[in-house]
Amino acid sequence: MNEFTSGFWTAYIAIITVASILACGVLLWKLSTKRLAPGQKAGVVGHVWDENLEEYNNPLPRWWMWLFWITLAFGVGYLVLYPGLGSFAGVLKWSSTGQYQREQAHAKERYEPIFANYAAMDIPAVAADGQAREIGQRLFLNYCSQCHASDARGGRGFPDLTDEDWLYGGNPEAIVATIQQGRSGIMPPWPQLGEEGIRNVTHYVLQISGRTHDELKAVQGEAVFAANCAACHGADGKGNPALGAPNLTDEIWLYGGGETSIEESVSKGRNGQMPAWGEFLGADKTHVLAAYVYGLSQPAQQ
Amino acid sequence: MNDISQPATIPPQPAEPVEQALYEIRKKIYPRAVTGSFATARWAFVWLTQLIYYGLPWLTWNDRQAVLFDLASRKFYIFGLVFWPQDIVYLTVLLIVSAYSLFLFTAVAGRLWCGYACPQTVYTEMFMWIERKVEGERLARMKLDRGGLSVRKLSLKAIKHGLWIALALWTGFTFVGYFTPITLLWGKVWSAGLGGWETFWILFYGFATYGNAGWMREQVCKYMCPYARFQGVMFDPDTLIITYDRKRGEPRGARGKGVDYKAKGLGDCVDCGICVQVCPTGIDIRNGLQYECIGCGACVDGCDQVMAKLDYPKGLIRYSTENALQQGLGGKQIARRMVRPRVLLYGGILVVIVIAALATLAARVPVKVDVIRDRANVTRDSGDPLVQNVYRLQIMNTQERAARFTVAVHGIEGIKLLGEPQPIEVRPASSRWVPVRIEVPRQSASPGSNPIQFIVESVGEPPIRIVEKTTFVVQ
Numbered sequence: 001m002n003e004f005t006s007g008f009w010t011a012y013i014a015i016i017t018v019a020s021i022l023a024c025g026v027l028l029w030k031l032s033t034k035r036l037a038p039g040q041k042a043g044v045v046g047h048v049w050d051e052n053l054e055e056y057n058n059p060l061p062r063w064w065m066w067l068f069w070i071t072l073a074f075g076v077g078y079l080v081l082y083p084g085l086g087s088f089a090g091v092l093k094w095s096s097t098g099q100y101q102r103e104q105a106h107a108k109e110r111y112e113p114i115f116a117n118y119a120a121m122d123i124p125a126v127a128a129d130g131q132a133r134e135i136g137q138r139l140f141l142n143y144c145s146q147c148h149a150s151d152a153r154g155g156r157g158f159p160d161l162t163d164e165d166w167l168y169g170g171n172p173e174a175i176v177a178t179i180q181q182g183r184s185g186i187m188p189p190w191p192q193l194g195e196e197g198i199r200n201v202t203h204y205v206l207q208i209s210g211r212t213h214d215e216l217k218a219v220q221g222e223a224v225f226a227a228n229c230a231a232c233h234g235a236d237g238k239g240n241p242a243l244g245a246p247n248l249t250d251e252i253w254l255y256g257g258g259e260t261s262i263e264e265s266v267s268k269g270r271n272g273q274m275p276a277w278g279e280f281l282g283a284d285k286t287h288v289l290a291a292y293v294y295g296l297s298q299p300a301q302q
Numbered sequence: 303m304n305d306i307s308q309p310a311t312i313p314p315q316p317a318e319p320v321e322q323a324l325y326e327i328r329k330k331i332y333p334r335a336v337t338g339s340f341a342t343a344r345w346a347f348v349w350l351t352q353l354i355y356y357g358l359p360w361l362t363w364n365d366r367q368a369v370l371f372d373l374a375s376r377k378f379y380i381f382g383l384v385f386w387p388q389d390i391v392y393l394t395v396l397l398i399v400s401a402y403s404l405f406l407f408t409a410v411a412g413r414l415w416c417g418y419a420c421p422q423t424v425y426t427e428m429f430m431w432i433e434r435k436v437e438g439e440r441l442a443r444m445k446l447d448r449g450g451l452s453v454r455k456l457s458l459k460a461i462k463h464g465l466w467i468a469l470a471l472w473t474g475f476t477f478v479g480y481f482t483p484i485t486l487l488w489g490k491v492w493s494a495g496l497g498g499w500e501t502f503w504i505l506f507y508g509f510a511t512y513g514n515a516g517w518m519r520e521q522v523c524k525y526m527c528p529y530a531r532f533q534g535v536m537f538d539p540d541t542l543i544i545t546y547d548r549k550r551g552e553p554r555g556a557r558g559k560g561v562d563y564k565a566k567g568l569g570d571c572v573d574c575g576i577c578v579q580v581c582p583t584g585i586d587i588r589n590g591l592q593y594e595c596i597g598c599g600a601c602v603d604g605c606d607q608v609m610a611k612l613d614y615p616k617g618l619i620r621y622s623t624e625n626a627l628q629q630g631l632g633g634k635q636i637a638r639r640m641v642r643p644r645v646l647l648y649g650g651i652l653v654v655i656v657i658a659a660l661a662t663l664a665a666r667v668p669v670k671v672d673v674i675r676d677r678a679n680v681t682r683d684s685g686d687p688l689v690q691n692v693y694r695l696q697i698m699n700t701q702e703r704a705a706r707f708t709v710a711v712h713g714i715e716g717i718k719l720l721g722e723p724q725p726i727e728v729r730p731a732s733s734r735w736v737p738v739r740i741e742v743p744r745q746s747a748s749p750g751s752n753p754i755q756f757i758v759e760s761v762g763e764p765p766i767r768i769v770e771k772t773t774f775v776v777q
Contacts, residue, residue: 137735138735141694141735141737145676145678145737146678147678147679149676149678149679149682149692149737150676150692150693150694150735150737151692151721151737151738151739152737153682153690153692153739154679155678155679155682156679156682156683158679256683
């Protein structure tokens with residue numbers, strides 16, 4: 001915070017605070033040292049309400065006075081121990097960041113052994129462990145389900161993680177890499193193909209995925225595909241996991257497999273983003289989470 | 303109306319006494335020990351409440367503490383029942399039942415709670431018992447306090463406070479034992495392994511017990527307790543209160559033995575002052591009903607003993623009602639007047655609430671289900687013509703054994719539930735997230751939200767069937 005404020009504001013706050021406490025103390029001292037001599041009558045404040053209602057100016061009751069002194073002493077003690085006087089950090093050097101870090105360290109101490117235990121096992125073995133699966137599911141529901149859905153079957157633009165079709169490969173190492181570093185699934189837009197070229201290549205894609213298509217357009221589109229798309233999607237259209245280029249011949253579609261969807265993919269491109277979680281989750285949690293995701297598509301898993 | 307412009311015409315009263323202290327200085331009360339039916343009843347309540355309080359946390363049930371309020375995992379165990387935060391309504395019911403019981407008892411017989419069951423009374427009784435055993439009877443205690451410092455005085459005071467503090471600490475320990483398993487806590491005490499909050503609460507509750515029962519005593523009732531103040535509104539002239547029979551007792555006065563006091567014009571009260579000496583709040587009941595009176599009946603016991611010694615009929619001070627004293631009603635008439643709208647209303651409401659609470663408790667389903675629809679992926683195409691929605695079911699099993707459930711779904715023609723293999727097992731006293739997907743043929747649902755129901759049923763005993771409503775969204 002100090003970079004935003006000059007030393008003036010620290011002094012300003014500190015002086016007002018200290019002066020207020022002193023003023024309260026002086027006022028209290030003034031009002032509570034007054035005592036009535038025997039026979040002396042307490043004066044009247046001077047206000048009259050409702051015809052004859054008046055307020056006596058009696059000395060403060062002792063218990064009340066002591067409570068006030070205790071409050072003041074508490075305030076002074078607090079300001080010495082904890083941050084409060086401008087940018088003075090307090091004798092205890094307490095900060096919310098410090099407390100957060102302490103709690104983090106405490107949690108780490110408690111949970112690290114559990115995760116370390118799994119980190120020593122390979123991912124298929126972790127995936128077969130019931131407790132690890134429960135931990136993995138909780139991690140998944142917390143961090144992944146917003147995009148990939150609670151059942152991990154994804155949605156439009158977000159891959160299904162339970163099938164055996166993997167954009168970047170489904171071996172444990174690839175899954176770990178995806179979670180840790182994230183992925184950018186970029187399909188560039190192809191306006192240069194022209195309206196006709198786009199339509200033709202769309203029908204070619206429909207053809208190789210076994211969908212209803214226009215035969216003539218597909219034939220024309222084949223050449224366009226070979227010249228422009230095959231570099232990533234492969235000559236046979238079966239994709240390339242190294243690039244994350246999807247297989248276009250199966251019935252699995254990330255952005256929809258209808259004619260309009262495919263046309264839109266070609267003409268406008270697609271920009272899928274899987275964020276990197278490595279730093280946030282740490283290696284051990286990533287390991288358990290990757291095992292959960294790996295297990296989702298293993299048919300042997302119950 | 304007076305003329306506002308002339309407020310100063312009210313003459314100041316010159317003879318008005320000057321108030322030096324704004325608050326009354328406490329006069330220490332040395333209640334005299336008393337025996338009798340009311341004292342016996344109070345001791346019975348002390349034993350009953352304290353056996354429950356100190357003993358309950360040591361009982362086990364289902365291999366765990368029978369009564370344990372586990373704040374950290376948010377589960378309250380009370381014998382066979384396990385309450386989760388969702389059951390908070392039962393706490394409300396408990397408070398309502400307590401309040402109406404208090405109203406009813408108060409309307410019928412005044413401050414029964416204060417006289418017999420209130421912790422302030424109960425612990426004061428226990429602390430006074432210790433005091434009496436250590437320092438002696440009323441007169442001995444007064445003499446001890448008046449006397450100067452001596453080894454005897456110091457050692458007696460040290461013993462008394464030592465015993466008080468021991469009892470207070472045990473009370474604080476027991477209190478924390480309702481929240482931390484008490485056997486574990488006991489081990490922690492001896493291995494110096496108590497946590498910060500456990501230490502704080504043992505000391506704080508102990509300090510409160512020691513301070514309230516040892517030092518504050520009747521001042522709590524007179525100045526701090528809200529019940530003491532508002533119980534007055536539940537009184538009426540037919541409420542049983544502790545009364546002094548003025549007609550019979552006055553004029554009071556001392557008399558020689560065997561003297562015909564009636565011929566001398568004296569009443570039954572011999573003005574021995576026992577009723578004042580035994581009073582734990584230091585009042586004179588012969589001045590009539592006072593707000594300080596906690597209805598303990600000590601003066602009744604004290605007076606009855608004196609009456610018995612003198613061969614006078616008992617009951618110069620007794621439980622009676624205002625109307626009974628004025629109109630000379632007998633016991634039967636007092637009893638008949640107990641049936642009055644106020645009592646019937648309090649009693650009726652109490653009975654209804656207790657029956658309702660018992661019925662809902664008996665019909666309580668030990669399993670809860672929450673359905674949460676995935677919000678990011680609203681509708682998913684799963685190959686023409688089917689659409690899917692994804693839900694998370696949270697199945698909470700509050701039973702202390704594992705349970706298995708089947709999940710079904712209704713509401714739309716051709717609706718199908720996919721996902722998690724069934725039956726779904728949920729561990730004892732825990733909850734489980736179950737992601738499921740629902741598939742519906744597009745033509746059988748209308749665009750927008752369609753109401754559907756999840757039906758969760760238990761496999762085996764006890765038969766449980768929970769219906770949760772939710773919606774299926776088609777975009």
